[in-house]
Amino acid sequence: MKRLIVIAAGLAAGMPAFGQDAAPAAAEPVETVTVSTIKDPALRPYRRMLRGLDAWDEKRGLAPAARLRFELLTQDGKPAQPEGLALRIAGDKVDIPLPIDADATFVLPRSQEAYDDEADLLLNRKKDQFRWRPQVRTPGVPEHARRLGDLRLECEITHAIRKEEIPLLYRAGAVAAGGICQLPMVGYIFRAPKRLASATVVSGGRKAGLALHEGGAGYMVPMRDKSWDNDALVVYEYAEAKPAGTP
DSSP: OOOOEEEEESTTTTOBOOSSOOOOOOOOOOOOOOGGGOSSOEEEEHHHHHHHHHHHHHTGGGSTTOEEEEEEEETTSOBOOOTTOOEEEEOSSOEEEEOOOTTSEEOOOOOHHHHHTTOEEEESSOGGGEEEEEEEEOTTOOTTEEEHHHHHHHHHHHHHHSGGGSOHHHHHHHHHHTSGGGOTTEEEEEEOSSOEEEEEEEETTEEEEOOEEGGGTEEEOOSSOTTSOTTOEEEEEEOOOOOTTOO
C-alpha cells in the first residue's frame, strides 16, 4: 500500500506535513521589537527564496497572466496584521527594506548583491511566530474561486524554496517525477479563506467535488490530473457562520 504524503499549503501556516497532518500551533501574542533583540529572526536565507523566483520564471506557463507576491501568515495560518511588522533582506553588507502592503503581502526582488552577501530575509518577530506562502493570482478570477494553474504554480514555488524539508526517503522520487508537486502519492491541501461547506473544481460543463480538510478549513486539489486544465476554477461555497452563543 502506498503511503500518502499530505502537504498543507498555508493551512497550517504553510508548513508541509508528510504522512499524518501536523496540527497547527496556537498563535502567540506578539509585541513590537527590533530585529537586533530577537533570537533567530530569519524567515529564510535569501538564496533559498530566490529558488522560488526561479521556479516562477520556469513555470510561468501555468499562470502566464498572474502576478506573484508573498503573504505573511500567523503561526495558525491566518493572514498577518501588518501593523508594526518590518521586513528586510539583510547580510553583512546588504540591507534592503521590503514594504509590506495592507494585505500583509510583499514583493521579493532579485538582488545579486544580496545573493553574494548570503543575506537572510528578516522579520522583526521571532521566526516561529510567522510564516509565509507564495500568492499567485490571475486577474479576473472571482473572489470566491481560485484558478487551478495558479494553485499549481504556488506549489512549485513553495517546494523549490523548501526542498531541503522533503524527507530524504522521498527526494529521489521527487526528482524523478519532476518535483514534489508531481509525486503520485502526494496530496496537496490549500487553506481556504473562510470555512467551507464545499469546494468544487469546474471546467466548462464539467465539475467535481473536492475533499475538504479539517471541517472545511482547507481542500485538496487535483494537482497532477491533466484532464483538469490550468484554467479550471476551484469554486468555494462558504459555510454559514453560526450566531454568537450557538453551540
